[in-house]
Amino acid sequence: MKSFTEPIRFVNGWRILNLVFLVYLWASGEYASSVFILILLILLFTSMRWRFKLPVWSILLDTVVCFLYFPYTSIAYYGLSLPVFELALRGKWHFALLFFIALFVAPFSPEWLLWHLVLALFLGLFSYVSLQNLQKYKQEADEQRKARYELEKIKTDLLAANQSVSQQAELMERYRMARQLHDHLGHDLTGAALALQAYEYVQEPEEAHKLLQEVKRRLDHSTKSLRETVHNATPIALIGVENLEYVACNFPQVEVRFEKSGDLLFVPAHHWGLLEACLKEALTNAARHSDATEIVVKVQAAESIVRLLVQDNGTIQKKEQSGSGLRSLQLRARSLGGSLSVSANHGFLLVCVLPLREKG
Structure with missing residues (x-):
């Protein structure tokens, strides 16, 4: 149902109705069989436009054929409605007005021909506007789709960047804690261990007492450093x-x-x-x-x-x-x-x- 409402469906429908109308005029009147060649030529040009996107100058072919048949049949005058419609469909409606000259040279009463050409001009302009609006809506939809895609990509990049920053912050905090433990706690514990090893070989009581005091000082300093490190690493907010x-x-x-x-x-x-x-x-x-x-x-x-x-x-x-x-x-x-x-x-x-x- 959605594809049926597209403007191009109505464009092709109008083309078919015009061809059916020309066939009806030929069948209901006493025209020579050669007049049917005119209808076949118009049908050929219309089918080519249906299948391919022909340039604007190709509309001259329909016009020339219709003008050549003016002396032989009145159907050629009504055949001008298709070139009028095609010009209006391409946005060249001002050139289509030239075809209304046929009203003054027609060998019959031009009232019906006038309304037929006016209707073709109006429907051509209406189809032109509809197709332009459809193209505009499709372009806007494509731009919005592209914008949403780019926005989703930006969101993904931001989330990836946030994850990377979080990981880098975690690694930096681990590195800071490792450096602090190594520079302070590690040195104090190593010094205390060396002092205890030296204590085993000291004979003088005064020198042994100094070594014990050094071990105590280093252990106190390392304990204080460890407490500070743990306190600084403990977050204030819940995590x-x-x-x-x-x-x-x-x-x-x-x-x-x-x-x-x-x-x-x-x-x-x-x-x-x-x-x-x-x-x-x-x-x-x-x-x-x-x-x-x-x-x-x-x-x-x-x-x-x-x-x-x-x-x-x-x-x-x-x-x-x-x-x-x-x-x-x-x-x-x-x-x-x-x-x-x-x-x-x-x-x-x-x-x-x-x-x-x-x-x-």
Whole structure:
């Protein structure tokens, strides 16, 4: 049905109607059989335009044939409606006005011929405008499709860049901690170990006492350095699974039961941001579109994946497969090599699965 409403269908339909009208005039009148050659020539030119995109000057062929048949048949005058229509269809309607000169040389009453040419001119202009609008809409649709594709690509690049920055920040923090432990704690412990080894061979009590004091000083300094390193490395805000548990347990609308299992320490930092967004989206959907009284949240870590499952016991009141928020989360999950699926068959269910890096 959609293809039937395209303007080119009406263009071809008008061409066929004109040819049928010429055949009707030939069949209903007493015309020589040679006049039918005129109709066949017009049919040939029309078929070529139907099949191929001919240049504008090809319309002169129809016109010349019709002018040659003016002295022999009145059908040639009505045959001018096709060149008029084709010129208007190409946007050359001002040239089509020249064909109205036939009204003054026609050997019969020109009233019907006038209306026939006017109708051809009007339908040609209407088809021209319709085709131009259709082309404009297709161009705009292509541009919007291209813009959406570029936007999705930018989103994917940003997510990949965010993941890379998160990994670089994690590596830099590990490097900083390793350097601090090596430069301070390592040197103090090494000095204390050497002092203890030297203590075994010292005979003088005063020298042995000095060595013990040195060991004590270095151990005190290394203990203080270790405490400072741990304190600086400890985040102020909740992160990881603790943050997810805080979000779930402090959700005010519905009671939430939170469960966690597996070794969650190996989950990358950039994964927790997506899991938190998925949890908040699921809780919001359950509160807005479901009559649930309880929500179960499970965070499970295995050898190669981490999975977030959010399930409520209600019924979805508003049937929506995937909103813009869920589509954005699905895109983020795919950019991390994982997947995000939702279901509304038995309450609202959201499952997000993300791959883990190798522990080695």
